Amino acid sequence: MQTESLQSTQPKTRTQRGVTLQDVARAVQLSESTVSLVMSGKGRVAPQTRERVRQVARELSFQPNPAGQQLAIGHRNETVGLFALNLDLGVVTQKLQILQNLLGKKGFSTPIYVCGQPEYGGVVDQAELIRNLRLLRPRAIVCNDAGLEQPALDELQRFMDEGGTIVCYDTAIALDCDQVVFDREHNTYLATRHLLELGHRRIGFHLGVVGRAYPNARFAGFQRALNEYNAPLLSQWLDLPQAEAYESAGVRLAQQFLAEKERPTAMCIVNDYASVGFMAHLQRSGLKIPQDVSIVSHDDLPVAALGSHVTLTSASHPVETIANQVARLVGERLDGEYRGASRTVEVRGELSVRESSAPLVMSH
Known part of the structure; x- marks a missing residue:
């Protein structure tokens, strides 16, 4: 059942909505195009101006949108980030390989982000890795959610709050997103x-x-x-x-x-x-x-x-079944074929x- 809620019509403050390129441009009293050139590293801008823009951007905690920069130079963002806690000799890696192949055939770029394994020298913090992926503004994040800690789930929620698409697979988790669950x-x-x-x-x-x-x-x-x-x-x-x-x-x-x-x-x-x-x-x-x-x-x-x-x-x-279902759910979301409530697909082995x-x- 879907419910409707009233939303405030008051404008958000800069802190609430995040600092934009326009905010930086106003602060340095330059055009948005000049600030964009500085942040992207493109074009000719005087060294003093470049440094002033970067200093103000740091003071305002401005985070450039890589996807937006790509769009600005004529490239559409077709990135779907794949996340997993580790790689192995079996099912975890197989799923990632099949997903890369399936989504690649749909025209998506699919970089893999992995935390690592303790026996090989430690691991990257889960939340930090997902945060870095989130800041790259991919069109979607496909996440093997087995073993995810709450801070990592919070980062995934932030990505959805920003309008990103999440599809999780492996275990059932407390996120309102499409999921493929292995029983x-x-x-x-x-x-x-x-x-x-x-x-x-x-x-x-x-x-x-x-x-x-x-x-x-x-x-x-x-x-x-x-x-x-x-x-x-x-x-x-x-x-x-x-x-x-x-x-x-x-x-x-x-x-x-x-x-x-x-x-x-x-x-x-x-x-x-x-x-x-x-x-x-x-x-x-x-x-x-x-x-x-x-x-x-x-x-x-x-x-x-x-x-x-x-x-x-x-x-x-059922590695192939899981990967096929995940790719289907992602494709339907990103192609606009499905815009409804989150879906859960349960998969069983034999x-x-x-x-x-x-x-x-x-x-x-």
Whole structure:
């Protein structure tokens, strides 16, 4: 339901609306065209005049609009900024690559802005990076919102308040914008239910890498499946080691698994690379998959089907579907095909059953 609200007709002050090129021109008593030349670095302007304009601009906290500068010299702004917290070897990077390709075919320039990863020397502040992107005045920002902190969300809200278009994807967030949401709870529910249908009741659960998981949704799906089958939820199979890289996380998980006196008969692992690392270490230690332990993984990347002589059962992360939906929502907004209320598209994955999971009677 849409509601209407009364708005004040009083003019905004300079502080409320932001300092404009016209404000700077009035302050230095020069034409707007001269000030524009100074701020863009184009044309011939006396050094003293150039310095005076820049000094006044600094005093007024004037922020040039790069998009406006491009328009002034005859270029239309067709930039759509892509934002993500990090790059990886899997689904995060795949989505960005597909989005770049899809939006590029629509004629948009799509620079990628990434905060970085702690294991590679620290990260850029989320809010600062989005603020810098916002000040470039792109036509839209497409944001992988998983793990965004409140200051970063505030910057996205400011961009929308300024008239910018936002499309977010991955998790549901508290912004009134178009969103594509991946149902992680259902994904892990499918994976866990598969093991339960095979007769397993002692099931371990591993989220993967520190700071990269979505414990609420993933764990909720795991727990929902267990509850449906009256299977126990045992803490010793939940509090398992995490690591700074997916493959090493799998190896550490395998080491802990081997040290357990009473082992799970099956493992639900939320990442294909971690699953491959887990499986490889167990095999090197003499265990057989799925005879000694069944494994269900997540993401269904190529490594699940090709990374080992025992192929992985895996719940898919629908990367292409997510990217296609995001590109559609962005395109419809920017082309003017849709101007209505914000939309939310929910996307679900599917389970690919392969060799790593087997009925309990075969496993034990």
